[in-house]
Amino acid sequence: MLNALEYQLIDPVEFLQPNRRLFIDTNVFMDTDARRAGGLKRLFERGQSAIIANGNPVVVPTKVVGELTKQSRIHPSGETMERAEAIKKAGATLTFLESASKAGLVRKDLGDDTNPYADDLFLKLFERFAGTYEMCLLTHDITIKLRIRLLAHRLAKRLLVGVLTKDGDLEVESDESLFERGFRKYKRHATCIAEGSGSFKDESEVAVLKPLLDDFGKAFGLKEPATNLGPRAVKSPSSPEPRRSAVASTPTNSFSAQARLKPSDTPVAFSALPKQGDHVTWASADRSGSLVLGALLGEGGEGTVYDADLSTVVKIFDKDHLTRHRKEKIELLVDRNLRAKGLCIPSAVVRNGNGEFVGYVMPKASGREFQRTVFNKRKFEREFPSWKKADLVDICISFLEKVQYLHSMNVILGDINPKNLMVDEKKNVFIIDADSWQLEGYPCPVGTPMFASPAMLGKTYSDVLRTMEDELFAVATMLFMIVMTGQFPYIRTGTDGDMVQLIKEGNFAFQYENRNNKDQPDGDWKYMWSHIHKPVKDLFWHTFHREGKHYKKRPTAAEWLEAFKAYKSYLGNKRMNFDPMSNDVYPIRNKAFKQDTPIRDCPTCGRQNAIAGIWIDDTQEHSLPRQCNKCRDQQPGRAAAAPTITVPCRDCSRPFPKSQLKYGRCPSCAQKHDERQARANTLDPSRLCVRCQKPFITYGNVEWHQRNGRSVPTTHRAGSGGRYPAGCVPTLPRTPRTGPTASTTKPSAQTQVGFWARLRKWFTGN
Amino acid sequence: MARLNIGADDLVDNPTPRVPVSLCLDTSSSMSGPPIQELVRGVNLFYDAIDEDDDAHDSAEINIVEFNSSTGLVHDFASIERLRRISALTASGTTAMGAGVNLALDTLENRKATYSGSGVLYYQPWLVLMTDGAPTDNIDSAVRRVVDLVEAKKLTVFPIGIGGGADMKTLARFSPNRPPLRLDGLKFKEFFEWLSRSVARVSRSTPGDTVKLDLEGLAGWAEL
Numbered sequence: 004m005l006n007a008l009e010y011q012l013i014d015p016v017e018f019l020q021p022n023r024r025l026f027i028d029t030n031v032f033m034d035t036d037a038r039r040a041g042g043l044k045r046l047f048e049r050g051q052s053a054i055i056a057n058g059n060p061v062v063v064p065t066k067v068v069g070e071l072t073k074q075s076r077i078h079p080s081g082e083t084m085e086r087a088e089a090i091k092k093a094g095a096t097l098t099f100l101e102s103a104s105k106a107g108l109v110r111k112d113l114g115d116d117t118n119p120y121a122d123d124l125f126l127k128l129f130e131r132f133a134g135t136y137e138m139c140l141l142t143h144d145i146t147i148k149l150r151i152r153l154l155a156h157r158l159a160k161r162l163l164v165g166v167l168t169k170d171g172d173l174e175v176e177s178d179e180s181l182f183e184r185g186f187r188k189y190k191r192h193a194t195c196i197a198e199g200s201g202s203f204k205d206e207s208e209v210a211v212l213k214p215l216l217d218d219f220g221k222a223f224g225l226k227e228p229a230t231n232l233g234p235r236a237v238k239s240p241s242s243p244e245p246r247r248s249a250v251a252s253t254p255t256n257s258f259s260a261q262a263r264l265k266p267s268d269t270p271v272a273f274s275a276l277p278k279q280g281d282h283v284t285w286a287s288a289d290r291s292g293s294l295v296l297g298a299l300l301g302e303g304g305e306g307t308v309y310d311a312d313l314s315t316v317v318k319i320f321d322k323d324h325l326t327r328h329r330k331e332k333i334e335l336l337v338d339r340n341l342r343a344k345g346l347c348i349p350s351a352v353v354r355n356g357n358g359e360f361v362g363y364v365m366p367k368a369s370g371r372e373f374q375r376t377v378f379n380k381r382k383f384e385r386e387f388p389s390w391k392k393a394d395l396v397d398i399c400i401s402f403l404e405k406v407q408y409l410h411s412m413n414v415i416l417g418d419i420n421p422k423n424l425m426v427d428e429k430k431n432v433f434i435i436d437a438d439s440w441q442l443e444g445y446p447c448p449v450g451t452p453m454f455a456s457p458a459m460l461g462k463t464y465s466d467v468l469r470t471m472e473d474e475l476f477a478v479a480t481m482l483f484m485i486v487m488t489g490q491f492p493y494i495r496t497g498t499d500g501d502m503v504q505l506i507k508e509g510n511f512a513f514q515y516e517n518r519n520n521k522d523q524p525d526g527d528w529k530y531m532w533s534h535i536h537k538p539v540k541d542l543f544w545h546t547f548h549r550e551g552k553h554y555k556k557r558p559t560a561a562e563w564l565e566a567f568k569a570y571k572s573y574l575g576n577k578r579m580n581f582d583p584m585s586n587d588v589y590p591i592r593n594k595a596f597k598q599d600t601p602i603r604d605c606p607t608c609g610r611q612n613a614i615a616g617i618w619i620d621d622t623q624e625h626s627l628p629r630q631c632n633k634c635r636d637q638q639p640g641r642a643a644a645a646p647t648i649t650v651p652c653r654d655c656s657r658p659f660p661k662s663q664l665k666y667g668r669c670p671s672c673a674q675k676h677d678e679r680q681a682r683a684n685t686l687d688p689s690r691l692c693v694r695c696q697k698p699f700i701t702y703g704n705v706e707w708h709q710r711n712g713r714s715v716p717t718t719h720r721a722g723s724g725g726r727y728p729a730g731c732v733p734t735l736p737r738t739p740r741t742g743p744t745a746s747t748t749k750p751s752a753q754t755q756v757g758f759w760a761r762l763r764k765w766f767t768g769n
Numbered sequence: 770m771a772r773l774n775i776g777a778d779d780l781v782d783n784p785t786p787r788v789p790v791s792l793c794l795d796t797s798s799s800m801s802g803p804p805i806q807e808l809v810r811g812v813n814l815f816y817d818a819i820d821e822d823d824d825a826h827d828s829a830e831i832n833i834v835e836f837n838s839s840t841g842l843v844h845d846f847a848s849i850e851r852l853r854r855i856s857a858l859t860a861s862g863t864t865a866m867g868a869g870v871n872l873a874l875d876t877l878e879n880r881k882a883t884y885s886g887s888g889v890l891y892y893q894p895w896l897v898l899m900t901d902g903a904p905t906d907n908i909d910s911a912v913r914r915v916v917d918l919v920e921a922k923k924l925t926v927f928p929i930g931i932g933g934g935a936d937m938k939t940l941a942r943f944s945p946n947r948p949p950l951r952l953d954g955l956k957f958k959e960f961f962e963w964l965s966r967s968v969a970r971v972s973r974s975t976p977g978d979t980v981k982l983d984l985e986g987l988a989g990w991a992e993l
């Protein structure tokens with residue numbers, strides 16, 4: 004049995020109160036464990052008066068009764084003794100349930116027979132009624148326990164799962180204990196599969212448990228239990244063992260974790276820059292040679308890249324970017340002799356005919372920059388027409404594995420942007436521009452505003468070392484922009500195009516849970532967002548929204564990796580991923596609400612799965628729109644919507660579409676107005692009432708007096724009869740402190756108390 | 770010229786930040802003949818070059834405002850995908866430059882408001898002002914607006930004088946940061962090639978970046 008720390012005991016009577024419900028699963032009735040013998044009997048003994056008084060019988064769904072009936076019909080001969088006993092118990096239970104339901108202690112008419120899985124039934128019941136009742140399910144099934152615990156977490160409702168002790172108490176396990184037992188179950192099934200003896204049941208359990216445990220761990224912040232579980236037998240196919248270990252192993256040759264910023268960069272001298280067709284020499288950690296610069300592959304802001312041979316390229320810096328930092332950084336990287344798939348790490352230093360440093364050799368990347376592929380619909384559909392969402396998730400995973408490796412080496416990429424990442428049609432991801440990486444105190448001298456963390460904004464890239472938090476902001480932004488095919492996380496309506504402002508304000512406008520953000524951008528972006536796997540969505544929201552949990556402490560590459568791997572398995576799991584449109588790169592409607600939401604092709608345009616039912620609470624059924632969103636938007640009435648009429652803003656008189664104005668003000672003036680308004684209603688803490696020494700007048704009131712040429716009052720306003728408000732009690736001038744210093748105090752010191760001193764005085768009253 | 774209707778989908782489905790470019794062109798009677806023909810050719814070439822550039826293609830949005838005795842919109846902002854090449858411009862009347870610039874600024878403000886209203890990122894707009902003469906209306910308010918915007922870094926302006934008759938002093942008032950440029954002969958082609966390269970350069974940057982314009986590239990066709 005569990006030890007005391009791992010579970011809590013609850014009086015079952017609590018769940019027999021009118022606003023609560025208690026359910027029992029099949030396996031509890033068939034439990035033959037002697038340690039719990041008699042528990043069910045005790046439960047009913049203890050609960051019967053509450054059940055009758057509240058008219059709240061214990062629920063044993065029809066489905067469960069059906070399963071018990073089926074079990075009881077199995078012929079016990081040939082079964083193990085334990086099984087035979089369980090079968091016998093099933094029969095006895097049916098008799099008991101029959102009489103208990105007559106006595107009003109049990110309800111067995113709930114739940115339909117159409118769903119083949121009792122688990123789903125409980126989950127659906129719990130989800131459906133979570134807002135109405137607190138509920139408890141008695142079951143021994145770990146999987147359903149995990150699912151309901153997760154549901155409770157997601158909905159923030161009290162939904163319990165437990166078993167009975169032999170005294171009839173409800174024993175509810177801790178999250179950790181549940182998680183660990185879930186892993187053991189997973190391992191059992193996974194081992195069967197790995198050993199080649201896996202049944203269909205093993206396969207399906209693993210398929211359910213793997214993503215479930217990932218979600219669970221994520222939700223409760225639990226790490227996969229390492230103890231006595233042995234090596235995990237199954238790895239997701241996207242990360243074969245060798246590569247994973249190469250990436251995850253703690254590197255022994257990593258760079259320093261706390262190197263200080265190097266002194267400013269300076270140019271290095273050179274006589275000539277080689278071009279296409281020129282001979283150059285190269286020197287790696289252990290070899291050297293010469294080569295001819297081949298075809299020009301690309302030009303960047305700092306240099307030009309040429310073909311060298313089939314698998315390597317050469318980058319030659321341009322005249323303004325041949326600097327000491329770059330040279331030393333590249334020498335450090337070359338010395339380490341690092342190799343990792345998809346990382347274009349310098350492998351040799353390149354010199355011109357005069358032996359001067361001019362550039363470096365690196366592995367050749369294939370494909371094209373993100374900027375020219377996934378970040379734009381037109382280009383995306385041209386380059387990778389057959390890709391699905393899962394492919395984009397693979398891109399994220401691949402990017403993250405590389406980032407995780409570099410971070411483990413204490414390398415900060417710095418200038419993460421869609422022109423420094425390349426991808427080919429086989430989903431190979433490459434990170435280029437290694438010369439800009441930050442390592443050993445050499446800063447990353449370049450940056451891209453869209454990926455600059457709020458703390459980096461306004462700083463000169465070459466003058467500071469980026470922190471890991473800065474880096475993780477860029478990582479998060481990149482992941483968002485991959486999943487959202489190029490859309491910027493802080494996009495919203497009502498901006499004036501000032502990216503810096505957008506990042507600073509942290510107003511992440513995509514719809515999240517029951518927050519309604521009116522600034523969500525137009526178009527299909529909201530649909531795309533709605534289909535993202537919940538755990539990934541959670542991380543995005545909490546990272547980007549200024550009120551999010553991770554706004555200041557951003558997820559690490561490892562945390563993202565976990566979330567994206569869960570996203571991947573979720574997409575591959577037909578049962579969890581019930582809405583086929585979640586697989587599309589460009590969804591055109593919101594994600595279907597639940598598993599049983601009807602989904603149809605659009606009869607007008609034929610787009611697949613373009614229509615999803617909308618649940619109507621009143622009628623308790625789904626309503627199906629006649630056409631998809633695209634067809635609806637194309638209806639003549641809508642398309643010919645009146646041309647946007649613009650109206651001048653009352654403050655700045657710039658023209659704006661009417662719909663954007665707030666009380667006649669454009670978004671930016673409206674914000675300024677609100678701020679002014681808020682300030683106007685705030686007490687000016689620097690003006691104290693001369694009677695009571697407390698702040699007494701608002702900024703707005705002060706301004707009003709000044710505007711109208713009146714002198715600003717100095718006391719609380721006296722009402723009729725010259726009476727001051729109750730709190731305005733005159734404070735006596737403080738008696739000067741006695742002692743040797745008192746005589747030296749200047750007489751004016753009393754009146755020259757600083758602002759903070761006065762504020763403190765107001766708070767503390769002395 | 771028929772106004773083009775810009776589908777809302779086009780606008781919001783493309784996450785690429787936009788560069789709105791307003792071409793504010795003198796079509797007064799003095800432009801008739803070869804100048805206006807070369808101008809039309811230059812504009813169409815500009816469109817082709819934007820179309821062919823992988824980056825500028827998705828970010829540039831261009832409109833044309835013409836001014837003569839009055840001012841009007843030749844076509845509203847549209848992505849290059851939706852822009853038809855212009856067939857001709859008619860040169861006649863006087864030079865209402867003040868009205869023309871004001872209209873161009875209004876259309877830019879409007880376009881920005883549309884971006885803002887639908888959640889589209891953008892770069893601060895560009896105004897290309899081309900004339901071969903001197904204004905016949907009052908340009909004070911237009912000058913003030915342009916100068917304010919340029920100083921607030923909310924507008925990049927390219928005042929271009931066409932031929933020897935262009936009033937460079939007036940153009941200079943529209944350009945607080947750099948002297949206006951005079952087109953060498955009728956080298957519209959070279960100018961618009963340079964302009965498309967510059968737009969492409971901006972579209973490869975991210976909004977907020979300061980983009981260095983390759984002014985050296987101008988030497989070939991303009992005298993400073």
Ligand SMILES: Nc1ncnc2c1ncn2[C@@H]1O[C@H](COP(=O)(O)OP(=O)(O)OP(=O)(O)O)[C@@H](O)[C@H]1O
Pocket residue numbers: 300301302303304305306307308316318347365366367368369372422423435436437449
């Ligand atoms: N390893 C590589 N394999 C193939 N092509 C490459 C490789 N490295 C760079 N390129 C090509 O060269 C171009 C410029 O490279 P890179 O980004 O390193 O230059 P840069 O001068 O640092 O540019 P910026 O500073 O603007 O990012 C890339 O956009 C890409 O097309």
Ligand SMILES: [Mg+2]
Pocket residue numbers: 303304422423436
């Ligand atoms: Mg680069």
Ligand SMILES: [Zn+2]
Pocket residue numbers: 303304305436439449
């Ligand atoms: Zn670079």
Ligand SMILES: [Zn+2]
Pocket residue numbers: 605606607608609610613630631632633634635
């Ligand atoms: Zn349709």
Ligand SMILES: [Zn+2]
Pocket residue numbers: 652653654655656657668669670671672673
């Ligand atoms: Zn305003």
Ligand SMILES: [Zn+2]
Pocket residue numbers: 692693694695696697699718719730731732
């Ligand atoms: Zn007072």
